[in-house]
Amino acid sequence: MTGTSTPTDANVVTHAAVGRSVPRLEDPALLTGRGRFLDDIVLPDILHCAFVRSPLAHARIERIDVGAARALDGVHAVLTLADLLPMLASGRMPLGASPIKGENSSTPFVLSNKEVAYVGEPIVLVVAKSRYLAEDAAALVQLELTPLPVVCDAREAMEPGSPVVRTELKSNLLNSFNVGYGEVEEAFAKAAHVFSDDLWQHRGCGHSMEGRGVLAEIRPDNGLCVWSSTQMPHDVYYMLAAMLGIDQNALRVITPDVGGGFGPKYCLYPEEAAIPAATLLLKRTLKWVEDRRETFISSIQERDQYWSVEVAADAEGHLLGVRGRMVHDQGAYAPKPVNLPYNSATSMSGPYMLPAYSMDVHVVHTNKVPVSSVRGAGYPQAVFAMERTMDLIAVKLGLDRAEVRRRNLIPPEKMPYTKKLKARSGAAMVYDSGDYLASQAETLAAAGWDDFPERQRRALAAGRYIGIGLANAVKGTGRGPFESGVVRVGQNGKVSVFTGAAAMGQGLATALAQICADELAIPPEDVTVIAGDTSTTPFGLGGFASRQLVTAGSSVHLASKAVAGKAIKAASVLLEVSEDQLELGDGRVSVKGGNRSISLAELAQMLRGAPGYAFPAQLEPGLEASVQWKTDALAYANACHVVEVEVEPELGHVVLTRYVALNDSGRMINPMIVEGQIHGGIVHGIGNALYELMGYDAAAQPVTTTFQEYLLVTATELPTLETIYRETPSPKNPIGAKGVGETGTIPAAAAVISAVENALSPFGIRISQTPIPPETLFNLIEAARRSRAGSPA
Numbered sequence: 001m002t003g004t005s006t007p008t009d010a011n012v013v014t015h016a017a018v019g020r021s022v023p024r025l026e027d028p029a030l031l032t033g034r035g036r037f038l039d040d041i042v043l044p045d046i047l048h049c050a051f052v053r054s055p056l057a058h059a060r061i062e063r064i065d066v067g068a069a070r071a072l073d074g075v076h077a078v079l080t081l082a083d084l085l086p087m088l089a090s091g092r093m094p095l096g097a098s099p100i101k102g103e104n105s106s107t108p109f110v111l112s113n114k115e116v117a118y119v120g121e122p123i124v125l126v127v128a129k130s131r132y133l134a135e136d137a138a139a140l141v142q143l144e145l146t147p148l149p150v151v152c153d154a155r156e157a158m159e160p161g162s163p164v165v166r167t168e169l170k171s172n173l174l175n176s177f178n179v180g181y182g183e184v185e186e187a188f189a190k191a192a193h194v195f196s197d198d199l200w201q202h203r204g205c206g207h208s209m210e211g212r213g214v215l216a217e218i219r220p221d222n223g224l225c226v227w228s229s230t231q232m233p234h235d236v237y238y239m240l241a242a243m244l245g246i247d248q249n250a251l252r253v254i255t256p257d258v259g260g261g262f263g264p265k266y267c268l269y270p271e272e273a274a275i276p277a278a279t280l281l282l283k284r285t286l287k288w289v290e291d292r293r294e295t296f297i298s299s300i301q302e303r304d305q306y307w308s309v310e311v312a313a314d315a316e317g318h319l320l321g322v323r324g325r326m327v328h329d330q331g332a333y334a335p336k337p338v339n340l341p342y343n344s345a346t347s348m349s350g351p352y353m354l355p356a357y358s359m360d361v362h363v364v365h366t367n368k369v370p371v372s373s374v375r376g377a378g379y380p381q382a383v384f385a386m387e388r389t390m391d392l393i394a395v396k397l398g399l400d401r402a403e404v405r406r407r408n409l410i411p412p413e414k415m416p417y418t419k420k421l422k423a424r425s426g427a428a429m430v431y432d433s434g435d436y437l438a439s440q441a442e443t444l445a446a447a448g449w450d451d452f453p454e455r456q457r458r459a460l461a462a463g464r465y466i467g468i469g470l471a472n473a474v475k476g477t478g479r480g481p482f483e484s485g486v487v488r489v490g491q492n493g494k495v496s497v498f499t500g501a502a503a504m505g506q507g508l509a510t511a512l513a514q515i516c517a518d519e520l521a522i523p524p525e526d527v528t529v530i531a532g533d534t535s536t537t538p539f540g541l542g543g544f545a546s547r548q549l550v551t552a553g554s555s556v557h558l559a560s561k562a563v564a565g566k567a568i569k570a571a572s573v574l575l576e577v578s579e580d581q582l583e584l585g586d587g588r589v590s591v592k593g594g595n596r597s598i599s600l601a602e603l604a605q606m607l608r609g610a611p612g613y614a615f616p617a618q619l620e621p622g623l624e625a626s627v628q629w630k631t632d633a634l635a636y637a638n639a640c641h642v643v644e645v646e647v648e649p650e651l652g653h654v655v656l657t658r659y660v661a662l663n664d665s666g667r668m669i670n671p672m673i674v675e676g677q678i679h680g681g682i683v684h685g686i687g688n689a690l691y692e693l694m695g696y697d698a699a700a701q702p703v704t705t706t707f708q709e710y711l712l713v714t715a716t717e718l719p720t721l722e723t724i725y726r727e728t729p730s731p732k733n734p735i736g737a738k739g740v741g742e743t744g745t746i747p748a749a750a751a752v753i754s755a756v757e758n759a760l761s762p763f764g765i766r767i768s769q770t771p772i773p774p775e776t777l778f779n780l781i782e783a784a785r786r787s788r789a790g791s792p793a
Contacts, residue, residue, distance in 0.1 A: 017514040017524045018735075021672035024510045025524065026503070035257040038213035038229045039289045046215075047076055049275060049288035050134035052124035052141045053298065054116035057367040057700030058148040058165065061114055061123065065142035069126060075137045077127040079278055081111040084125075087244060087277040093270060093335065094239050106174055106334040108370065110273045116145070117166045117332035118367050119702055120297030125274050127286060152700040154329035154364040155306060165332055165365040174330055175338050175363040179345035180323075181420035182356030187321030191312035195392050200769045201381050201749075203304040203329070204692035206374050207712060209505075210259025211290030212299060214272050216279035223250045226276050231261040231502050232268070232542035237534040239268050240276055255532030261504040262684070263373035264300040266544050267335040271298075296705040301694055302374035303770075304329035305344060307385045312356075317393050317404045321356035322348065326385075328363045331370040338363050339424060340371065343378030346421045346429065350386050351436040351474045351638055352408040357420075367700040373544060375684050379475055379746045384770060387471040387750035391757070392766075401754065402444055402470060409436040409472070416731075423476065427632045431474065433728045434638045439662050440472060446724055447642035447660040460762065465647045466657070467759025471750035473641075476634035477665075477739025478550025478732070484539050485555025487516055487563050488624035491608070493587050493601030495520060497529045500540010501552035506741060507673040511549055512556045514669055515735065519560035520567075520600070521585040539628060546637070546739025549669060554629040554733045562625035570603050570623070573616050635730035637665040637738035641682070641751040647759040652778030654690055654756055656719050664726040666738035671725065674740050679721050681744020687713040688745070689752035693771050763788075 029035050066078040077083075081091050093107040112123050124141050128134035149163030156162055157172040165172050188194060215227040224246060228236050237253040244251075258265070271288055279286045290299065306327040312320040328341035345359045390408070394401040410417045412435040419429035444450070452468045459466045486498040497516050503509055509529035517524040530536050541547075564584055571589035572579045575596055582589050590597035604623040609615050644658035661682055668674045691711035695703040704710040729736030749770045756777070757767045763784040769776070 017517045018669050020670070022510060022514055022524055022670055024507050024673065025513055026507065026509050030257070037210050037257045037259055038215060038227055039210070041215055041227055041256065043217055043285050046285045046287055047127050047129060048131040048134050049278070049286055050126045050131060050138045051122040051271065051288070052126065052138045052143070054112070054119055054121040054123060056116060056145055056147055057119050057150045059116050059145035060148055061112065061116065061143065062146055063144035064124060066124060068140040068142070069137040072133065072137045072140060074129045074133040075126065076129070076284070077278070077282055078137065078141065079125040079127070081109065081113040084110060084274060084277045084281065087280045088273070089243050089245050093268065093273065094243065095337065105168065106365070108270055108333040108335065110270045110277070115167060118369055119700065120294070120369060121332070122270050122274070122298070125278055127278060127282065150367045150700045152366055152368065152696055152698060154304065154327050154366050157364045157366050158327065158362060165367050169365065172365040173362060174334055174365055176361065178358060178360050179342070179421065180358035182321065184321050184323050184356040184358040187356040188310070188312040188323070191320050192315040193313045193396065194310060195396055196308070196310045197388060197392055197768055199307040199309065199385055199388060201303045201305050201384055202769070202771065203301040203371070203694045204374065204688060205295065205299055205301045205694065206260070206262030206264040207295065208260030208262055208265070211292065211295050212265060212269060212271065213289040214275040215285070215287040216276040217285040218279060218283055223252065224276060224280065225252045225254065227254045227256055228272055229258050229265060230255055230272070231265040231504060231544055233502055233532045233534055234500055234540040234542060236268055236272060240273065243273050244276060244280060253534045255502055258502070258504045261543055262375045263302065263377060263544070266373045267300055293705050296710065297369065297702055300335070300372040300374070301331070301369050302340065302371050303381060303688065304371065305341070305381045309385055309389055311389050311393065313393050317397050317399050317407055319352060319354050319408050322354060322389070323358040325360045325362070328361065329366050329368065329371065330363050331366060331368045333370040335370055336372045340373065340378040342424055344382045346423070347379050348382040348386050349419065350383060351410055351472050352386070353410055368696060375681065376742045376745045377545065379473070379742065380685065380688060380749060383471060383473045383746050384750045387747065387754065388768065391754050402440065402449060405440060405472060406437065409440065411437055423634060425480070425632050429476070430633065431636045432633070432730050432732045434636060434664055435728060436472065436638055439638055439664055439726060440640045442724060443640040443642050443660055443662040444470070446722065447658070449642060465649060465759045465762070466644065467647065467755045467757065467761070468642065468644050469751045469754025469756070469758055470640065470642045471747035471754060473639045473743065473747035475546065475637050475739070475743050475746055477546035477637050478631065478635040479545040479547045480551060480631040482628045482630040483541055483548065483551035483555055484537050484626070484628045485552055485559045486537065486624065486626045487556060487559040489563060489600050489604045491601060491605055493599055493604065495522065495527045497527060497556055498536045499529065499531050499552045499556065500537045500542065501548040502532045502542040504543050506677060507670065508548055511669045511673060512552060515553050515557050516560040519557065519564050522587055526587070546741040546743070550635050550733050550737050550739055551629060551631065553669065553735050553737055555627040557735050558629055559625040559627040562627065563623060566623060566625065567600060567603050570607060570616070570619055571598050573618055574598060574606065631733065633732045635666060635732050635738040637663070637740065637743045639663045639743045639747050641747045643751045643755040645752070645755040645759055647756060647777070649760070649781045652774035652776070652781065654777070656686065656717065656752070658722070659719050660722045660724070661744065662724040662726065663740070663743055664728050665740040665743060666730045667727055667736035668725065669735070669737060674725065675723060677740045678723055678744040681742060682721055682748050683713050683718065685745040685748020686718070686752060689749035689770050689772070691771055693773060
C-alpha cells in the first residue's frame with residue numbers, strides 16, 4: 001500500500017450503493033440453473049464414493065470383510081484405514097483452530113478400524129464407477145461388531161460407574177470449567193427472592209439445501225485440487241496439507257457455490273480427509289456427496305444442553321446474581337475445542353446488567369453424533385436460559401415480563417458496556433453500541449404488547465388460548481483476527497475483489513461489491529468478487545460467527561479506498577494537476593470543472609509498467625491494494641422478538657399468529673440481504689422451538705433420519721414475519737457494520753416458548769425445554785388438569 005494517498009469525499013463522486021437494496025449479483029446464475037455446486041462439477045474419468053458407516057452406537061470392530069464388495073463389477077477399490085494410512089500423517093483428525101491442551105484424544109478418526117462410538121461413524125470407503133455401484137458394494141461389506149455399553153444421556157454419562165463412550169477414555173468428562181465474576185454467594189444471601197429452574201434444549205442440525213461434499217483431482221503436475229462444500233476453505237487447505245504431507249504449493253482448495261452452511265460445514269470432516277487421501281493413493285479423481293440420511297447421522301449437530309439455574313433478585317425484580325450448572329452434550333468426539341459451551345456460559349447475561357455470576361460447565365461425551373456449531377453456536381441456549389429466567393421472575397413476582405426486562409436492560413448511557421468476562425480470544429467483552437431499551441420499546445409498540453391482555457381476556461372468554469412472548473438477545477459478531485481483501489483494477493477497467501471469506505449463499509459477493517463500488521465510484525455490477533479459492537488468496541478464515549461482512553467488508557473498504565487514492569495520485573502525475581483538483585467518478589479520474597480525464601483502465605495499463613520505459617518515481621506498480629484488517633474486538637448486534645400464538649389444548653398444537661422482530665446490526669450494507677438473513681434466522685429458531693428434534697432411543701440409535709420424522713419449518717407454519725431495523729453503527733470497524741447471520745435465530749425459541757407458556761397460563765404450566773412437540777405439550781396440559789382436578793376445592 002505504499003505510494004498511495006487517501007481520497008476525500010471531495011475526490012470521489014459516489015453512487016452510494018451501500019445502504020441500498022441492490023439486487024444480488026449472485027442470483028441470475030443461481031436462479032437460472034447456472035450455479036456450480038459441488039455435485040455439478042463433472043471431470044473426466046471421475047469415480048464415485050460411498051461410505052460404510054457404523055450401524056451401532058458403540059461397538060468393537062472384530063473384522064471387516066471387503067471381499068464381496070471388491071469382487072463386484074465396476075468397483076475400483078474398497079479401502080479401510082489401513083489402506084489410507086500410507087497417505088496420511090495420522091489416522092486421526094486434527095483439532096480445529098485454537099487447540100486446547102488435553103483434547104487431542106477426542107477428535108474422530110479418518111476411518112474407524114478398532115471401535116465405533118456413534119451410529120454413522122465411517123469405517124470403509126468404497127470407490128466405484130457410479131454412486132449406485134458404490135452403494136451396492138458398500139452393502140456387501142461385512143462388519144463383525146461386538147456391541148459395547150452405550151451412554152445416550154449426558155447427565156448419566158457423568159455418573160460414577162457410567163460406561164465410557166470410547167474405551168480409550170478414562171471418563172466421559174471432556175472438560176470442566178467455571179465462568180463467573182462478582183460475589184455470588186453474597187448476592188444470594190441478601191436477595192429478597194431466589195428462584196430456580198432446570199432447562200433442556202435438544203439438538204438439531206443445519207440441514208442446508210446441498211449437503212456436504214468433496215471432490216479431489218490429481219493435476220498434471222502432480223498437484224492436488226480439492227473442491228469442498230465447506231465454510232472454511234483455508235482451514236481445509238492448511239489441515240489437509242499437514243495431514244497429507246504435501247507441500248502447500250501443490251495443494252489448491254476451492255469452494256464452489258455452497259447451498260447453505262449454517263454451521264455444520266464449519267468443521268473438517270473425516271470424509272474431507274479420506275477422499276483426498278484415496279485420490280493420492282489411487283491416482284484417480286474421486287467424488288463423494290452426502291445424501292440426506294448421512295446428514296442426519298454424520299453431520300455436526302448442536303444445542304444439547306442441560307441448565308440448572310438459580311437467580312437472586314431484589315424486591316423489584318432487579319437481578320442480583322445467577323448461579324448454576326450447565327451440562328453440554330458433546331457427542332462421541334470433539335472436532336473443535338470447547339467453543340460452544342464457552343459461548344453459552346459467557347453470553348447468558350445477554351443485554352442485562354448482572355452483578356454476580358457463576359456457571360459451572362461440564363462438557364460430556366455421549367454415543368451420539370459429535371457436536372459443533374449450528375447457527376448461533378451456543379448463544380440460543382444461553383438466551384433461552386436467561387429469557388426463561390426473566391419470565392420466571394415476572395411470573396413469581398406478578399410483574400409484566402417486559403417490565404422485568406426493562407428494569408435490567410443495559411441503558412444506552414452506559415455504552416460502551418464492559419462485561420466482567422472475557423471473549424474466547426482473551427479480549428474483554430465490550431458491548432460497543434446499541435440502545436436495548438429503545439429496541440424493546442419499539443418492538444413492544446409495534447406488536448401491541450400493551451393491548452394484548454385485553455385481547456387475551458376476550459379470547460379466553462371465547463374458549464381460545466392465545467399468548468404473547470418476548471425475548472431479547474445480544475450477539476458478538478465480526479470475530480477476527482482478520483479477513484483478507486484484495487482489490488485490483490484490471491487492464492479493461494473492471495474491478496476484481498479477492499477475499500478469504502467464503503460465500504455460502506448469503507449474498508457476500510453483492511455486499512462486498514457494494515462496499516468496493518462506493519469507494520471507486522463505479523456501479524456494483526462492475527465489480528467481480530472471487531471468494532473461496534486458496535490459489536487466489538493465501539490467507540483467509542471463512543464463514544462463521546456472523547463475521548464476514550464486518551471483517552472482509554472492512555478489508556475491502558480499506559483496500560478500495562487505497563486503490564482510489566492510488567488512482568488519483570497516478571492521475572495527478574500524468575495530468576500534471578494537483579490531487580485536490582481531481583475527482584474519481586464513473587470509472588475515470590477527471591479534472592474538476594475541466595475536460596481532461598483518464599480512465600481507470602488507462603491508469604491500470606500505465607501502472608503495469610513497460611520494458612524500456614521509465615516508471616513514475618512517485619508511484620508503485622499495479623492499480624491494486626491488499627488489506628487484511630485485523631481486530632480482536634467484537635461488534636455486538638442486538639435483537640428483540642415478540643411472538644403471538646394460539647394453542648389448542650386438546651391437541652397440544654401451536655399456531656404462530658404474529659411475529660414481530662427488531663434487529664440492530666449496525667450499518668446495513670444491503671437492507672434486502674439483511675432482511676433475508678433475519679427471516680431465515682427466525683425460521684430456524686422457530687424450528688428449534690417447536691419442531692426440530694434429533695431423536696435417539698435408549699441405545700443411542702437415531703430415530704429421526706428423514707424429513708418425515710424430523711420436521712423442518714415450511715411456509716405453512718409461518719405467519720408473515722414483521723421486521724424492524726435499527727442502525728446503530730459499530731465504532732469497532734471502519735464500515736460500522738455488525739453481523740446479521742445469526743441474530744434472527746438466537747432469541748426466537750425463547751420468544752416462542754414464552755408465548756406458548758403465556759397462552760397456557762390458565763393451566764399454570766411451566767415450559768423448560770425446546771423443542772416442545774405437541775405430544776409433550778399435551779402431556780403437560782393433561783398433567784396440569786389432573787393436578788387441578790385432584791386439588792381441594
